[in-house]
Amino acid sequence: MTRPPNTKPTPTIRLVAQEAGVSQATVSRAFSQPELLTPATVEKVLGTALRLGYVPNQVARALSTGRTGNIALILPDVANPFFSALMRGAQAQAYKRGYATFLGDSDETAHLEDMLLGKLAAQVDGFVLASPRLDEPLIRKHAARKPVVVINRELEGIGRVLVDTAPGFTAAVGLLAGLGHRAIAYVGAPRSSWSSQQRARAVAQAGTAHGLSVAQVDAGRPSHEAGRDCVAGLLAAGVTAALAVDDVVAQGIMAGLAERGLSVPGDFSVVGCDDIIAATTYPPLTSVNARCARAGANAVDLLLNGFANPAPPTGSHVITGELVIRSSTGPAPAPDSRASGTPPAETGAATPDPSSRK
Amino acid sequence: MTRPPNTKPTPTIRLVAQEAGVSQATVSRAFSQPELLTPATVEKVLGTALRLGYVPNQVARALSTGRTGNIALILPDVANPFFSALMRGAQAQAYKRGYATFLGDSDETAHLEDMLLGKLAAQVDGFVLASPRLDEPLIRKHAARKPVVVINRELEGIGRVLVDTAPGFTAAVGLLAGLGHRAIAYVGAPRSSWSSQQRARAVAQAGTAHGLSVAQVDAGRPSHEAGRDCVAGLLAAGVTAALAVDDVVAQGIMAGLAERGLSVPGDFSVVGCDDIIAATTYPPLTSVNARCARAGANAVDLLLNGFANPAPPTGSHVITGELVIRSSTGPAPAPDSRASGTPPAETGAATPDPSSRK
């Protein structure tokens, strides 16, 4: 038996049993089912355990019971504020309920997602899979082996938490219409296909209802740069307001506008989504709150609650995101001031941005 | 034996051995030490394993070998861009080297940090502990049980990765001095005591070297609000530039200035640190690059390389952060324009900010 590297031997249940003058079974029960023991016994055992620095070995327990006490959270990009907030909520909730959390960052790739799911399977009791990039059959394959709860993906028969931002986007379009905007754009990204599609649809429908013209723009992977690169296209399209798939892209759009000497909301209005960084941008973004942390916590609850049932979790849990109005939305500029969509003379744009519609 | 909830029975080594007509030992070796077997045997075993869908059970392997193939990353706040970038680098590197990563968010508390370290100990081969809040004796206690690499904390005899931002801050002070600033402030936070202390010292020394007056301000927990709340104090102190412990605080300072109708860098210069969000703020922040992702990856390497040695990692690995100049720093305003430090008439500050120096 090699011992774990660089490690002092840890006290085991056996040592505690000896020292306390009881059997291993009793020590075990003192930790896992103390109600089966007399309070005196429990106290004695726990006391000597504490004195020896004994902690039940989760690995051994897992092998014996088949339950690991772990879950894994797989997501496309921890650096994205939506996911880091989600992770925070998920990890905290898991900890609260006695579970430890593995983290897997798939770097926005389906392949890595698949690998992560496979490698971690034996070490967890279930997965929370946020905004999966994996195709449906593969997700179902994994879900057949281990309980899975997905976030922001519609998969009948698999437990899921859906953040419904459609009402928020609908409200945002209403806000813009009320402010006099007549031509708006939705800037989406394939990243969160389900989320982005949902938002695009809400904007399109609400736009129609208000008699607005709505342009659809695809920004590619959602990022600050992608948002900035859209701006030329937005201006060329002659819109006066843009709703972005998330706040990162929205902030990029504002940066692109600023580079061209355009002010927000004076010359152009911008709406974001997620509401994590929205309060910290300049100007603070009007944004649809996506309740990220709550989505993470709810997914964990759904997963953990499912462990008690024979069948895996299967229902869907919908969270509604509401519009938070800040300073990036304002009255439509006077028609003449935006007639051509041409940037003013003092444009600061360094690149002619060939990739505005990549 | 209860089975893991909602799970189909998984094939074990025993079944594979039967089907392949070999012993369990041979199956085991086919996976872990195939060089001990004839190629034919290996092929036969791996073939039937594949056919049966057998995958070695990591938990059983861990119990037997004492090596889990897991590490844990403990940090104060995943929502902070510094840590999410760090985590990204650490997780990717661990994955590359065949390790899975547990995530523990201590919510900036020493107590949770201690709990996390204890709970996870049996399930990991080692820890990466970023900017620990725990006091030294407790860190050493944990480090005595499992290999630990700390990030941004000076602990003799424990493996550590230190991001040395002092040169960057020194350069930033030089930049400001060159731009004509005579009175500057360092806005620190207890959060990352080691980091913040290091930065404070660098600013103080460089300030003295350049003949500047340097005010030290404590912002409390590093956050956007904390930064904003500092502004009144900064203006009252009569400084024309501030260097913040990180970009989040720096962005908050810029927001507080904007609320008072002051422009950056026209009326006031701001420098941040970390350089994750710095390029996305408005205006883009001059910032000291902290190489977050690299720090995370290096810490993982240091930890994993240590597993091969008898003694735990003990050296320190220093990464140097360099100054990145963007648009938040500019010439000192003309003396008269900032004489009183009183905000202009059209101040937008809603609150009189009683807690500017909490």
Next chain:
DNA sequence: CTGAAAGCGCTTACAG
């Protein structure tokens, strides 16, 4: 209420 014993699924000296 408590204990003796089998078993969870692997790995690894020890033989051959």
Next chain:
DNA sequence: CTGAAAGCGCTTACAG
């Protein structure tokens, strides 16, 4: 090169 067997540290029917 391969196998029989002990052991990793727990948990849990089964007795008492």
